[in-house]
Amino acid sequence: MTIRQPSAPLPLLWLLSDARNDAGIEEALDRLPRQSGFVFRHYHLDPLARAARFAELVERARENAHRVILSGTADQAIEWGADGIYGAPSRLGPNSASLLRLATAHDAGELREAERAGADGVFVSPVFPTRSHEGGATLGMDGFHTLAQRTSLPVIALGGMTAERAAALGWPRWAAIDGLSRSPNSA
Template identity: 65%
Template sequence: MASLSISARYSGCVTQGHTLPKLWLLSDARNDAKLEWALATLPKGNAFIFRHYHLEGDARRARFDELKAIASAAGHLMILSGDAETAVEWGAQGIYGPPGKLGKRPGLLRFATAHDAREIELVNRAKADGVFLSPVFPTRSHPGGACLGASNFREIAARAEMPVIALGGMNAERANELDWPRWAAIDGLS
């Protein structure tokens, strides 16, 4: 397996019975008004990560339920940024967050975040099902912040022992430029 490229290693990757999607839509306060449209037009069988950090309590749960109905109808994976217990209670298929907060709940997909090689090692130890490596390109989420760039992204991604999903400034054009099998976006898909 070591001789295969990352793209070849993880194209069609199956984790816990799921083939990991190529496109991942992440929610944010700034794309909230467009999410119904974005989920309905995202090609069937991709994934949605519900973050909605701007909402709390019952309002967050209500919005999750609204968007889950649309995501489920389109065959998208529904992933919650939060703890495993909440994900199970709300009916999410997985969780998203820092590697140290993923827990190990049977039946839940676990997706970690990473920004450098040190964090990739933490994700490897956590044995996550996938990792979001970011920011690849300049992004509105962190204006003026440093980004990995294509070559640094590839170098760090090569250290991962699970599928890597490119995040940060991604859109269809940049995904083609990067030539990476899986990518995620907030603005670039909504």
């Protein structure tokens, strides 16, 4: 299957934000290789606090030449200065030439929806057990590869990912919350 590529190459490494990694996220952004990706979620904040936190973090991300993606609407992403949007295929809205559109998918049906929505890439999850979905079903390595082979979209592995798990999975493009937020010296 031919992998469709977005107009600009997608980074190989992606950091996602949420309440549990907020306290150390600036340092995590600094540790990422230059030109990595950052998905700002921060669903735990009210709208004003969320906008303010995004403004702080986008500046730090830009210092490291990271692509910045907002979990929000296209209009919001443009207003806030994000490079793109992230979410379920149904939330991506109409194509916008100026925004990178990254979908989420947990099964073959959502993968097809991402393709129909014209996504530029797709986060396929959860590959491994994750704190985001404690006790939930996972794809495992075989399930992940089966889904990844069913699409021409660039696939980003998500869910319980670490550098070691990405290597075991044999997949170069991956994302994490905890797996990229802890400093190398922390337990």
